[in-house]
Amino acid sequence: MGIVQQDGSRRATTALPSKSPLQARPEIAILGAGIGGLALAIGMIRRGVAVTIYEAAEEFSAVGAGIGFGPNALNSIDLLDPRFRQMYEAAATANERPEFEHSVFDALYAEEGFGEKRGWKRGLVGAPYFFRSSAHRKDLLQIMTELIPEGVVKFNKRAKSIHQSNNNVTIAFDDGQTITVDALIGCDGVKGATRGLVLGKTHPEQVAPTYCNMYIYRGIIPMKDCKEVLGQHAGDAKWFMRKDQGVAIYPIQKGAAENFVFFVNDHKGWTGPPVAIPRTKEEMREDLAGFDERLLKLLDWAQPLQWPTYHHPKTHTYFKGRICLLGDVAHATTPHQAAGASQGLEDAVVLSRLLAAVQNPDELDAAFRVYDRIRRPRAQRVAQTSYEAGVMYSWNDPNFGDDMQKIVDNANERLHWIWQHDLKGDADNAEAEFLQMTRGSEKSSTVVTVNGSGMKHKL
Numbered sequence: 001m002g003i004v005q006q007d008g009s010r011r012a013t014t015a016l017p018s019k020s021p022l023q024a025r026p027e028i029a030i031l032g033a034g035i036g037g038l039a040l041a042i043g044m045i046r047r048g049v050a051v052t053i054y055e056a057a058e059e060f061s062a063v064g065a066g067i068g069f070g071p072n073a074l075n076s077i078d079l080l081d082p083r084f085r086q087m088y089e090a091a092a093t094a095n096e097r098p099e100f101e102h103s104v105f106d107a108l109y110a111e112e113g114f115g116e117k118r119g120w121k122r123g124l125v126g127a128p129y130f131f132r133s134s135a136h137r138k139d140l141l142q143i144m145t146e147l148i149p150e151g152v153v154k155f156n157k158r159a160k161s162i163h164q165s166n167n168n169v170t171i172a173f174d175d176g177q178t179i180t181v182d183a184l185i186g187c188d189g190v191k192g193a194t195r196g197l198v199l200g201k202t203h204p205e206q207v208a209p210t211y212c213n214m215y216i217y218r219g220i221i222p223m224k225d226c227k228e229v230l231g232q233h234a235g236d237a238k239w240f241m242r243k244d245q246g247v248a249i250y251p252i253q254k255g256a257a258e259n260f261v262f263f264v265n266d267h268k269g270w271t272g273p274p275v276a277i278p279r280t281k282e283e284m285r286e287d288l289a290g291f292d293e294r295l296l297k298l299l300d301w302a303q304p305l306q307w308p309t310y311h312h313p314k315t316h317t318y319f320k321g322r323i324c325l326l327g328d329v330a331h332a333t334t335p336h337q338a339a340g341a342s343q344g345l346e347d348a349v350v351l352s353r354l355l356a357a358v359q360n361p362d363e364l365d366a367a368f369r370v371y372d373r374i375r376r377p378r379a380q381r382v383a384q385t386s387y388e389a390g391v392m393y394s395w396n397d398p399n400f401g402d403d404m405q406k407i408v409d410n411a412n413e414r415l416h417w418i419w420q421h422d423l424k425g426d427a428d429n430a431e432a433e434f435l436q437m438t439r440g441s442e443k444s445s446t447v448v449t450v451n452g453s454g455m456k457h458k459l
């Protein structure tokens with residue numbers, strides 16, 4: 001099979017051997033080359049499944065921001081491709097001081113003095129098995145790209161219309177090309193169009209992303225400047241909190257820079273279009289009046305933008321027919337548990353395993369059904385609890401108010417189920433369930449993988 005080009009010819013999609021026994025498998029396209037789409041492609045390619053990614057942008061987005069990975073994210077990248085983990089570790093950044101090695105953040109007050117006047121010194125959130133690990137998104141995307149053969153990602157391909165019939169999906173791009181595939185995996189982000197195709201008819205109220213009643217300001221500051229500004233508080237992950245506002249900082253780029261994100265609760269609601277709007281430094285400072293002056297100094301390095309944040313707290317299903325959702329388009333979350341991208345990675349582990357077991361297009365329905373059953377409850381719970389964490393960290397949860405010790409204690413309880421999840425168990429169960437549905441057997445299929453040298457081997 002191949003993608004149908006405008007001239008009616010068919011084109012092979014990835015670097016599979018020309019006489020591969022896998023050729024009877026369905027033709028699958030991914031829409032969107034963010035962390036979710038790339039992760040799925042890495043998992044599929046490693047298992048010998050052909051795929052092409054269509055991405056609207058001209059090139060990979062190098063938006064200046066960091067990303068933190070918890071143990072479940074690291075577990076996911078291990079399962080997608082062991083080389084991914086090695087390459088990530090080489091680029092990842094830990095907290096600088098040994099006493100913060102196991103903390104996802106140290107909670108402090110955002111007010112003048114960071115809480116010292118109240119006698120508050122430290123509020124570690126973490127676990128003995130947790131190792132702080134973050135990366136620059138640009139580095140992460142670079143690593144992921146290196147794991148995908150050249151030509152698999154097609155840039156400048158913005159889908160302008162997607163049409164599903166019983167047995168296939170036709171996508172028209174704004175450059176005039178049209179393709180028809182057996183299935184489309186929508187990895188097109190929180191505002192992605194594929195969400196409407198899956199939910200529009202049955203749950204129209206769930207299609208549009210929900211404003212989190214929160215916007216952010218963010219930036220990256222060179223570590224030497226950060227040390228001048230924050231002194232001993234630079235170099236490690238910290239969360240400075242106050243009523244309705246906060247700022248999270250953490251080191252990236254092997255300690256050469258510090259990433260920061262200011263969170264601001266917005267009780268008025270976002271009335272404009274769902275895009276970032278320009279803000280001057282003075283406007284940001286005014287908005288954040290009441291922070292310790294050292295934190296406000298970080299704004300000298302902030303992007304001059306106010307970003308509204310959106311999530312998908314409810315998603316009734318992750319698939320309809322031959323269109324299936326993965327990543328933020330399915331379950332975008334607020335960033336308060338630093339777990340949004342990790343859910344896309346987990347999706348990719350389970351879905352790539354299932355798609356590797358699919359032998360013909362008729363089996364796609366079973367694969368998507370199992371994926372939805374296994375992944376949706378967990379990913380939606382992450383979205384829901386991340387929102388709750390944001391309410392608590394901004395001192396709006398009546399159970400905790402501004403009691404920092406109670407907030408830290410709760411934070412220390414709430415992340416284990418995310419971090420310690422048995423993802424391999426999920427993937428094993430998914431495959432067994434799929435085989436039971438399609439072939440009446442729980443026996444694991446023989447999965448052919450393609451290693452770095454292009455050699456095929458069995459798992």
Ligand SMILES: Cc1cc2nc3c(=O)[nH]c(=O)nc-3n(C[C@H](O)[C@H](O)[C@H](O)COP(=O)(O)OP(=O)(O)OC[C@H]3O[C@@H](n4cnc5c(N)ncnc54)[C@H](O)[C@@H]3O)c2cc1C
Pocket residue numbers: 031032033034035036037054055056057061066067068069073157158159160187188189190192193216218261309326327328329332333334335338339340341342343344
């Ligand atoms: C401030 C902030 C901090 C965060 N911190 C963390 C963290 O520490 N840890 C963590 O795990 N997560 C974090 N997240 C969440 C994480 O960033 C997201 O979950 C993740 O990046 C989503 O990846 P994605 O691939 O699903 O979507 P996206 O990254 O949005 O990618 C979607 C892609 O689809 C393309 N696209 C869209 N429409 C079309 C179309 N019509 N045709 C073709 N292409 C299209 C887009 O160009 C884009 O490249 C954070 C989020 C925010 C906002």
